[in-house]
Structures are given as C-alpha cells and as structure tokens.
Amino acid sequence: MARMRIRYTDWPRPALVLTDTPRPNCVACDGxxxxxxAFGHPATGEYDGTEWEPCPCWDDRRVHTLLPIPRFPRRVRDDHSTEPPF
Known part of the structure; x- marks a missing residue:
C-alpha cells in the first residue's frame, strides 16, 4: 500500500508532487x-566515502505531478546605468 505525501520539487521543473514515503514500521530502515x-577504497581499504542505500519498502521514483509551478523570468540588472538608484 502506498503512503503518499505532497512535496515541493525543483527538478526538472518547479512543481508540487505527490510522492511515496517510507513505511514507518519497517524493520530494515526504521522508517x-x-x-x-560506508565503503573503503578497493586497493588500500581506507575509508573512501558513504553511499545512500535505499530500502525496498520505499520507491522514491514513484512521483505524480499535481501542480506545475511557473518559472518567473529573472530581472535583468543594468550595473552600468547612469540613473540614480532611487
């Protein structure tokens, strides 16, 4: 059963989306x-960083767009104007 919530996203474009959430009582990820x-370098065994490993109880790719939000054009700044800023 899907546990949906509303979320704001800005990629690939701004929108309000309906997305899946992790199962709150999952034993593997604790919700x-x-x-x-953490993983090590293959040759030296030294610490090489961390990776996010998603749990099977949740699919973060299950997203439905509810409301696309328009992008407003940026104002063009004219730094070389001779007009006073008032």
Whole structure:
C-alpha cells in the first residue's frame, strides 16, 4: 500500500508532487527509507566515502505531478546605468 505525501520539487521543473514515503514500521530502515553505507577504497581499504542505500519498502521514483509551478523570468540588472538608484 502506498503512503503518499505532497512535496515541493525543483527538478526538472518547479512543481508540487505527490510522492511515496517510507513505511514507518519497517524493520530494515526504521522508517528512514534507507541507510548510509560506508565503503573503503578497493586497493588500500581506507575509508573512501558513504553511499545512500535505499530500502525496498520505499520507491522514491514513484512521483505524480499535481501542480506545475511557473518559472518567473529573472530581472535583468543594468550595473552600468547612469540613473540614480532611487
């Protein structure tokens, strides 16, 4: 069963979307949707960073656009104007 919520996103364009949420009583991720996994460099074994490993109880790609939000054009600044700023 999907557990949906409304969220704002700005990629690929600004919109309000309906998205899935992690299962709150999941034993594997404790409701966080996944966990960080530290990994080492293959040759030296030294710490090389962390990766986010999503839990199977949640699909973060399940997204439905509810309301696209228009992008407003940026104002063009004229830094070389001879007019006073008032």
């Amino acid at each position: 966080q949707g996944g966990h960080n996994r």
